[in-house]
Amino acid sequence: MYSAGGKRLLDVAGAALLLLLLSPVLAGVALLVWWRLGRPVLFRQERAGRGGMPFTLWKFRSMRDGPGSDAERLTPLGRALRATALDELPQLVNVLRGEMSLVGPRPLPPAYTPRYTPRQAERLRVRPGLCGLAQSMGRNAVPWEERLEWDARYAARVTAWGDAVIILRCAAVLLRGRGVAAEGHATMPPFEGKGFRGDSREGP
Template identity: 50%
Template sequence: MTKRWFDLVAALLGLLFTAPLMLVAAVAIAVTMGRPVLFRQERIGRGDRPFVVAKFRTMRAGTGDDADRLTVVGRWLRATSIDELPQLWNVVRGEMSLVGPRPLLPQYVDRYSARQRLRHDVRPGITGLAQISGRNGIDWETRLELDVQYVESCSWRRDLAILGVTVKTVLTADGVTSADHATMTEFAGSNARSTPASTDTAA
């Protein structure tokens, strides 16, 4: 079975078994934050192709500090990674894989070094090597280097190991956010200082 077929079968089964949980999440968001219940944003995938990724909303609409807009329900969704479940549809559509570098914002592409751009040689994933190594709790340089290391040595064995560790990481909510922000700071480019992101862009 190829990686694509494994992704497709696993994503369809995942959608089937998590449907009740996603329904509960959607209702909780609608009650506490109103509509829409999904947050959609353009990201960059394999071969630098853009696509729209979907997540459950975790923050109230408006401006202001991300930590202030992050709701109790939203914090729980992030801690359990339930907010990422809608991305199983991205996997079904072939835009994402279960395992791979997380899809990031279009404006980051021109900020990557030549080595960092190798992360777009494979489909982006719902989880990846960087996510099991600290999720949003590690700095950008380390995170992007882990993405490239995955691309250079991806295999069935490694994917299964990453999926296994992902379950443990989710259960412990390890590294859900970076030290001082509700979301990951914005990537300003290699050797540049990153600044806090102003939108719901936690990857």
């Protein structure tokens, strides 16, 4: 069964292959970040994984140190990395370690977990992913309540075909440059915990 074992095998094989193929890109981005922002090159932050278990997520650093809001500290290089999702590439290591999947709900801060409705908490039934159903609908332009509903729908029905469709849709959104950030924010505003009552339609 795909969700019971096949998905994990594909995650390991896919992450290992991508790390090998993209190693020159990873090295180039690391050098750029070191040159423009200094050390550390990687940004580490605790996120909630499957079952709400915390893990350390890795990203390339995109903000300068110092005072100011996220939007003020986000550099031109950081904007370019986020627009192309190159800042997320170190998470392939998280995939290899079993903390993430190639496809799944994006990992969010543990502080958000108590704010979920029972429906929204369904997203924690599966490993978080590099790309997800909500991201395929428009990345950070999708409002929180709608985004968490798509995550819950994904967790309720995980299939190989569905994952393949999500990857293709995420690639299309990325190529079109859609949804890099919510309006007026560096990425998304904080999740405040409002529930969402979606319709009965099923996602892929």
